[in-house]
Amino acid sequence: MGFADLLETVGGFGKFQVIHVVLLTVPSLFMASHNLLQNFVAAVPDHRCRVRLDANTSGYLNATGEEPLGRDLLRAFVPLDQDGRPDKCRMYTAPQWQLLAANGTWGNWSDQPDTQPCADGWVYDRSQFTATIVTEWDLVCGQKSLKRMAQSIYMAGLLIGAIVLGSLSDKYGRRNLLLWSSFQLAVSGICGMFSPSFPLFCFGRFLCGMALSGVLGNTYFYVLELIPTRTRTSVITCMNYVYTFGQLLLAGVAFCVRDWHWLQCAVTLPFLLVFLYSWWLSESARWLIMNDKADAALKELKKVARLNGKEAEGEALTIEILRLKMEEDLSNVRESYSLLDLFRTPEIRRLTFSSTFVWFALGFSYYGLSIDLQGFGANIYLIQVIFGAVDIPAQFITFLLLNYMGRCFTQSSSFILAGIIILINIFIPKEMQTLHTALAAVGKGSLAAAYACAYLHTAEFFPTVIRQTALGMTSLASRVGAFMAPIIRLIGDYVPFLPTATYGGIAVLAGIVAISLLETRNIPLPDTIEELERRMKKCAKQLKKAKREDIPLHDTEISLLKQSA
Numbered sequence: 001m002g003f004a005d006l007l008e009t010v011g012g013f014g015k016f017q018v019i020h021v022v023l024l025t026v027p028s029l030f031m032a033s034h035n036l037l038q039n040f041v042a043a044v045p046d047h048r049c050r051v052r053l054d055a056n057t058s059g060y061l062n063a064t065g066e067e068p069l070g071r072d073l074l075r076a077f078v079p080l081d082q083d084g085r086p087d088k089c090r091m092y093t094a095p096q097w098q099l100l101a102a103n104g105t106w107g108n109w110s111d112q113p114d115t116q117p118c119a120d121g122w123v124y125d126r127s128q129f130t131a132t133i134v135t136e137w138d139l140v141c142g143q144k145s146l147k148r149m150a151q152s153i154y155m156a157g158l159l160i161g162a163i164v165l166g167s168l169s170d171k172y173g174r175r176n177l178l179l180w181s182s183f184q185l186a187v188s189g190i191c192g193m194f195s196p197s198f199p200l201f202c203f204g205r206f207l208c209g210m211a212l213s214g215v216l217g218n219t220y221f222y223v224l225e226l227i228p229t230r231t232r233t234s235v236i237t238c239m240n241y242v243y244t245f246g247q248l249l250l251a252g253v254a255f256c257v258r259d260w261h262w263l264q265c266a267v268t269l270p271f272l273l274v275f276l277y278s279w280w281l282s283e284s285a286r287w288l289i290m291n292d293k294a295d296a297a298l299k300e301l302k303k304v305a306r307l308n309g310k311e312a313e314g315e316a317l318t319i320e321i322l323r324l325k326m327e328e329d330l331s332n333v334r335e336s337y338s339l340l341d342l343f344r345t346p347e348i349r350r351l352t353f354s355s356t357f358v359w360f361a362l363g364f365s366y367y368g369l370s371i372d373l374q375g376f377g378a379n380i381y382l383i384q385v386i387f388g389a390v391d392i393p394a395q396f397i398t399f400l401l402l403n404y405m406g407r408c409f410t411q412s413s414s415f416i417l418a419g420i421i422i423l424i425n426i427f428i429p430k431e432m433q434t435l436h437t438a439l440a441a442v443g444k445g446s447l448a449a450a451y452a453c454a455y456l457h458t459a460e461f462f463p464t465v466i467r468q469t470a471l472g473m474t475s476l477a478s479r480v481g482a483f484m485a486p487i488i489r490l491i492g493d494y495v496p497f498l499p500t501a502t503y504g505g506i507a508v509l510a511g512i513v514a515i516s517l518l519e520t521r522n523i524p525l526p527d528t529i530e531e532l533e534r535r536m537k538k539c540a541k542q543l544k545k546a547k548r549e550d551i552p553l554h555d556t557e558i559s560l561l562k563q564s565a
Helices: 002-009 015-035 055-060 070-074 133-137 145-172 174-192 198-224 229-256 260-268 270-277 285-290 294-307 311-316 319-325 327-331 339-343 346-370 380-389 391-404 407-427 433-461 464-491 498-514 529-548 553-564
Strands: 047-049 090-092 115-117 122-124
Touching: 002 285, 015 174, 015 198, 015 229, 015 260, 015 270, 015 294, 133 145, 133 198, 145 174, 145 198, 145 464, 174 198, 174 260, 174 270, 198 229, 198 433, 198 464, 229 260, 229 380, 229 391, 229 433, 260 270, 285 294, 285 464, 294 311, 294 319, 339 346, 339 464, 346 407, 346 433, 346 464, 346 498, 346 529, 380 391, 380 433, 391 407, 391 433, 407 433, 407 498, 433 464, 433 498, 464 498
Parallel strands: none
Antiparallel strands: 047 122, 090 115
């Protein structure tokens, strides 16, 4: 409890913490915009084959000389699909002028003359979207899989960022990596809006995803390492609410900005502001101490004390006091740590494997529901608002459960509820669109609750020296799941119920696995691997005894962890 005592000495949760938490929650407001941007920049408007007429039929051309006038003339060039609408991907190999006769009929699909793929591009309905990457690079029909590829490439960026920037943060500090990640996100996002080709756009999105992982991990752990144990749940819940309001903000911005270039610019520019004010932020004193930078840590703690009105207490601190408070933890700190430390002992290995699967399920199920809002058939802006608004009550319920029922119960129940609701939705007829959308929204809200709990829970049971590395590892699993989600959705073209069944089944399984994770409610953050090992061994030994004596395991585990802390 060494650093927890130091934090209380310099004011606990005071003015310094409030200022830093507010500044560090600003990125959360726009993280949702990038994660869910695909719904709008890659929206697919209604479309059909473009028809170009020759000089012999110039009387049928419109003012631009490109398109025939009216549906009546169009019937000579474009067949109907199964729903009786002009086909989106095919046209007649030769004009069927006989269909323009008064008694001309479309006929059955099997009776249609020879057709071919669209030869001169497509005409798009621009009443809802002025421009999207789909309309700019014709990502429809034979090229429609490229749309989902763009999202998968973005998710791959999140994946690589979680690995690379997570480890670098544990080595070089939270503030330095937040500065770099914010700068990279701002530059790559703005450059991406000027992409002259689809591959360059995807490369820009990859860099955005990579940078967003760095912003997300560093802001989250930055906050956790600044605040006392007693305020952790409340502060993290507030940050989760900011992310929720970011989803609502995205719907509003996308409604006002219908061109994908300017929409991407609008959700990227705020990270340039984050980069600028992050120079003022203090480095995490906890990280400085654990990385043998006691002089710098003392300076930061004095700064904390000054802003919190505890200047006398801050001046009384010395390097000797810092070393005395953290003596046991510092004696166990090695010069460097790596990803292998997450698998070094049986106890931490078990936590790593369990939390990794939980995070995989989060990314897989959450983004499986969230990145294809057009699939629900209703107004995409309204669906985005509904999917964002459902998180408001979900976050409040999560806050209550985290405080009174603990992390494991909250994590497990959120997953299982989400999985069951997703599976039920398989049996809802498509005609019952309102009920179908409502169930999907509740399922998404439950997964959002599981996400909120996962970030807090993972940060609490992994020690400071490898905390960011651990988040990188677990986030990697989440990004793998998110990467696979669009691919699984492609299978829905052949087996419609399979994607939904997979999303729901994985969520239920993750809920069962989450029960085995370490309970951390009201427990101080561990700083070293050895400290975590001691807690887990003592807890496991006493839990066996409690089980034999028929004592409630949940309460016993929390009590033992407090004693070992």
